[in-house]
Amino acid sequence: MKQVMLAVAFSCISVTSAVAQRQVPDEMQVTHKETRNMLGVLEFCKDRGISEDGALEFLRMSANTYDDLIGSSKGDEAESAGRAGVISGRGIVKNIADIAIEQHRSVDDICRQLVGLYKRGADEFARQKAMSTDSPSSKVNK
Numbered sequence: 293m294k295q296v297m298l299a300v301a302f303s304c305i306s307v308t309s310a311v312a313q314r315q316v317p318d319e320m321q322v323t324h325k326e327t328r329n330m331l332g333v334l335e336f337c338k339d340r341g342i343s344e345d346g347a348l349e350f351l352r353m354s355a356n357t358y359d360d361l362i363g364s365s366k367g368d369e370a371e372s373a374g375r376a377g378v379i380s381g382r383g384i385v386k387n388i389a390d391i392a393i394e395q396h397r398s399v400d401d402i403c404r405q406l407v408g409l410y411k412r413g414a415d416e417f418a419r420q421k422a423m424s425t426d427s428p429s430s431k432v433n434k
Contacts, residue, residue, distance in 0.1 A: 321366065324358035326381035328367030331355045332374020333388070334410060337403035347407050350414030 331351050338348060373380055377388045392399045
């Protein structure tokens with residue numbers, strides 16, 4: 293189950309590559325709902341006092357990209373489920389509390405794992421962005 297949960301989480305990170313690869317609209321809609329669900333899950337975790345600078349903002353940026361392409365109302369239900377502590381995507385619908393029981397961990401442990409995952413994604417995104425702005429081809433000669 294841990295691998296499934298991580299697979300759902302990792303699939304939500306792929307906003308840039310999804311757009312760049314011009315996925316079929318159905319696939320983008322699925323990814324949009326997964327991203328919005330994870331956004332809700334991170335809000336759920338934040339309400340429990342578990343958050344890290346950048347994690348929620350990174351996921352919100354990803355969700356906004358899909359909202360702009362597809363429409364925000366299409367992800368509202370998925371985000372609402374996430375805020376209730378339910379992870380959904382790719383045919384999986386599971387309450388975080390049930391996942392915690394299956395893994396003999398606490399809900400807070402699961403939240404820390406997910407928040408940490410998106411924090412690392414945010415940090416990597418910031419590093420790549422900094423590298424692209426520091427490269428010689430991105431600088432304009434004055």
